[in-house]
Amino acid sequence: MVNAGVFYHQDFASHGVVILKNRVEPGFLALNPLIEAGLLKVFTPRITSEVEELLVRTHFEDHIHDVKKIGYHEVALLSAAGVIQGAEKLASGELKFAFCFVGTAGHHANYHSSWGFCYYNDVAMAVARLNRIGIKRIMVIDIDPHFGDGTRDLLGNDPDLIHINFYAEPFYDITLYEEYNDLNLNQALQNLDVCISAAGDDLFLSCLTSSLQYNWDCEFVIVIFGHDSHSEDYGNFYLSDQAYPEMARQIKKFAAHKPVLFVLSGGSNPDVARRVIPPLIEVFLDNAPGSDEE
Numbered sequence: 001m002v003n004a005g006v007f008y009h010q011d012f013a014s015h016g017v018v019i020l021k022n023r024v025e026p027g028f029l030a031l032n033p034l035i036e037a038g039l040l041k042v043f044t045p046r047i048t049s050e051v052e053e054l055l056v057r058t059h060f061e062d063h064i065h066d067v068k069k070i071g072y073h074e075v076a077l078l079s080a081a082g083v084i085q086g087a088e089k090l091a092s093g094e095l096k097f098a099f100c101f102v103g104t105a106g107h108h109a110n111y112h113s114s115w116g117f118c119y120y121n122d123v124a125m126a127v128a129r130l131n132r133i134g135i136k137r138i139m140v141i142d143i144d145p146h147f148g149d150g151t152r153d154l155l156g157n158d159p160d161l162i163h164i165n166f167y168a169e170p171f172y173d174i175t176l177y178e179e180y181n182d183l184n185l186n187q188a189l190q191n192l193d194v195c196i197s198a199a200g201d202d203l204f205l206s207c208l209t210s211s212l213q214y215n216w217d218c219e220f221v222i223v224i225f226g227h228d229s230h231s232e233d234y235g236n237f238y239l240s241d242q243a244y245p246e247m248a249r250q251i252k253k254f255a256a257h258k259p260v261l262f263v264l265s266g267g268s269n270p271d272v273a274r275r276v277i278p279p280l281i282e283v284f285l286d287n288a289p290g291s292d293e294e
């Protein structure tokens with residue numbers, strides 16, 4: 001039985017935000033061998049009334065109005081719909097692993113506003129959906145090299161949620177977040193920020209190992225995956241192709257048999273998408289060449 005899924009809509013490539021959209025179709029087409037081998041099932045996201053309702057619960061109406069005005073409402077909502085529907089299929093047990101392509105990103109979107117190719121916070125909307133069906137102890141690991149400020153704003157005070165946030169040097173006011181860091185590291189150890197500017201494979205992977213070593217209590221793992229962390233992409237990490245399957249193995253080991261949802265974030269280089277996404281996904285597939293399932 002296929003228990004891994006990929007969520008993809010052709011509008012992500014045609015109507016997505018300019019800097020991000022060119023990598024979407026190449027990344028998806030590179031999965032064809034896995035799909036044809038029957039290891040990965042493809043799902044097409046749909047905007048439903050529930051998705052619309054999660055949007056107005058997550059974002060202020062003026063922000064939604066602004067996104068409509070600039071023409072990204074449909075594709076941003078469709079992107080969030082894929083993440084929400086991926087989360088639902090993991091929660092129901094239909095899938096064990098899901099990878100969601102998107103046309104816009106989400107982690108810089110807060111209640112009132114957004115920036116950096118993000119419009120609607122897809123992960124915050126999926127967390128709201130999971131909470132509603134009784135899944136509350138969620139870990140969000142953001143390995144995009146830009147600080148997930150929108151996600152921290154929306155989810156940082158949720159006592160049941162853990163937010164591990166990797167980033168390179170800040171170009172916003174970090175003092176805004178110190179309060180969260182002190183509070184959470186000293187009291188609840190609920191959120192962890194890992195600033196590793198210009199990190200290569202060794203530093204990134206060793207920091208990932210140490211950040212997963214805490215005795216985190218969670219039942220569901222969400223990974224915000226930006227391949228702008230690659231040395232040939234635009235973010236300020238300098239990872240090689242080899243870092244991605246190793247990152248996936250660490251997360252798979254940490255998650256044990258808990259559901260894992262990967263959500264695409266930053267990244268613009270089609271070659272990077274084509275090279276790094278399939279090996280990463282293979283790690284999570286039963287009986288695939290890259291799987292280390294015992």
Ligand SMILES: [Zn+2]
Nearest residue numbers: 144146226266
């Ligand atoms: Zn990024």
